[in-house]
Amino acid sequence: MSPLPAPGAMLAELVALPSASSFDPAADRGNRAVVDRLAAWAADLGAAVRVQELEGPAPRANLVATFGAGTDGLVLAGHADTVAADPAAWATDPLRLVETDGRLYGLGACDMKGFFVAALHAAARFDPARLRAPLHLVATADEECAMEGIRALAASGPPRARWAVVGEPTGLTPVRAHKGVLMERLVLHGREAHSSDPAAGASAIEGMVRALAALLAWRDELQAAHRDAAFAVPTPTLHPGVLRGGDRPNRVCARCELQFDLRSLPGMDPEELRVEICARVARAVAGTGLRFELRSLYPGTPALATPPDAALVRAAEEICGRPATTAAYGTEAPWFAAAGMETIVLGPGDIARAHRPDEFVTVDELDAAADLYARLIGRACGGTAEGGGRHAAAGGARSRRSSPPRGTDRRRRPASGPSRRRRAACRTARTARCGRRGGRGRPDCTTTPARGGSSPGRCGSRRSRPPRSRCRRNTCAVWRRRPGCGTGRPPVRRALAVRRHPC
Numbered sequence: 001m002s003p004l005p006a007p008g009a010m011l012a013e014l015v016a017l018p019s020a021s022s023f024d025p026a027a028d029r030g031n032r033a034v035v036d037r038l039a040a041w042a043a044d045l046g047a048a049v050r051v052q053e054l055e056g057p058a059p060r061a062n063l064v065a066t067f068g069a070g071t072d073g074l075v076l077a078g079h080a081d082t083v084a085a086d087p088a089a090w091a092t093d094p095l096r097l098v099e100t101d102g103r104l105y106g107l108g109a110c111d112m113k114g115f116f117v118a119a120l121h122a123a124a125r126f127d128p129a130r131l132r133a134p135l136h137l138v139a140t141a142d143e144e145c146a147m148e149g150i151r152a153l154a155a156s157g158p159p160r161a162r163w164a165v166v167g168e169p170t171g172l173t174p175v176r177a178h179k180g181v182l183m184e185r186l187v188l189h190g191r192e193a194h195s196s197d198p199a200a201g202a203s204a205i206e207g208m209v210r211a212l213a214a215l216l217a218w219r220d221e222l223q224a225a226h227r228d229a230a231f232a233v234p235t236p237t238l239h240p241g242v243l244r245g246g247d248r249p250n251r252v253c254a255r256c257e258l259q260f261d262l263r264s265l266p267g268m269d270p271e272e273l274r275v276e277i278c279a280r281v282a283r284a285v286a287g288t289g290l291r292f293e294l295r296s297l298y299p300g301t302p303a304l305a306t307p308p309d310a311a312l313v314r315a316a317e318e319i320c321g322r323p324a325t326t327a328a329y330g331t332e333a334p335w336f337a338a339a340g341m342e343t344i345v346l347g348p349g350d351i352a353r354a355h356r357p358d359e360f361v362t363v364d365e366l367d368a369a370a371d372l373y374a375r376l377i378g379r380a381c382g383g384t385a386e387g388g389g390r391h392a393a394a395g396g397a398r399s400r401r402s403s404p405p406r407g408t409d410r411r412r413r414p415a416s417g418p419s420r421r422r423r424a425a426c427r428t429a430r431t432a433r434c435g436r437r438g439g440r441g442r443p444d445c446t447t448t449p450a451r452g453g454s455s456p457g458r459c460g461s462r463r464s465r466p467p468r469s470r471c472r473r474n475t476c477a478v479w480r481r482r483p484g485c486g487t488g489r490p491p492v493r494r495a496l497a498v499r500r501h502p503c
């Protein structure tokens, strides 16, 4: 008899635990409750669990649950937070799992609490004592904002394994590479004057025209020099997404702001790109009397580039029955790759359902993911899956579905929850142990102190919460995890992570 609840019941529990990450303190819930629940389930299966707490007003933590012992093995990793949801935009309560025709609706069901359900049910098929190499289940904090969880884990020493699988929703197609992401803000400071004598001032708008032209010309150079046919958009991209300046036609504009994102191909160094951005802007505005300020809106996400002939890629292609592909979005996978593991992204659900109202994952997707993960565990960790043996398989999601409560909408009925006795047993068995551990150069460029590293291995392990400031909604289109983009919600107050610019 499995110590785990049925998959639908597990997902219902996880969805019911608020875990939104947000730059708005009022909406920031932290992921600690989810981590504690996952730690309890993993401990019930015989894992040794380590919880790494993160600083901040909301309770946040990373989890490393290790089944078995030794070296090599496999990491199954995901983030235990969600974006914030607007309940008014949902057909049902986002924190109440609802099942309809095999679809499980709820906040985070697809991105990516369903992954943990599938991973735990895959782990449950193995006896930890019989694994030849360890299986590590990793849950991180703050992925939906500044990725502070994975940065802290990387700084403190991530679990070591031969392979790592990040379970973001890929439709169960292996993703072996994705682009890197930078998001930068350029502000030009000039001098106001009456428009009847523009030469008496210094127009930040005119300077921005020059700077933007220089950046776009550089983009063309990058696209001519770099190409990777493995990506749907095979060149690096630079997209100006925000431009603000001026307030009336008869006043010389004293401040103009540009925000842009740059999607780099694997092999392009983020720091070198930032240095070049600064140099191009400096040249563009030289002699105009303008002062410029460059900031990185968040530390950035490195690119992932696992070779197509890597053993993990080959194994995943064989198990999934389809070739590996690439993605344009960023994930936590590069941090595992930087720690020396062959790394892919592979998870249940479709990324297109994430960060939207009525997010869902299907029962079939959870079942299939559990099967795939179990086969990967068998390849990486040895041991023999005991589907239906010591622990039940995830296939129970459908078979164990309980009848809806009386009076429930038959089209949208709540998924069954675990029994009170089972929840009590989980709490009793909980053994989670606290693992608490912890621009200068140009005279005309104002820089901002760093809050963390921009790439794996460079991040700082100690950091405070980011400064509160203005809304960054307009950056959402390029950083897919930003909540609230285009929804018309009130501006978020938690600033994107700002770091020292290398110029």
Ligand SMILES: [Zn+2]
Pocket: 079, 111, 112, 168, 169
């Ligand atoms: Zn995600």
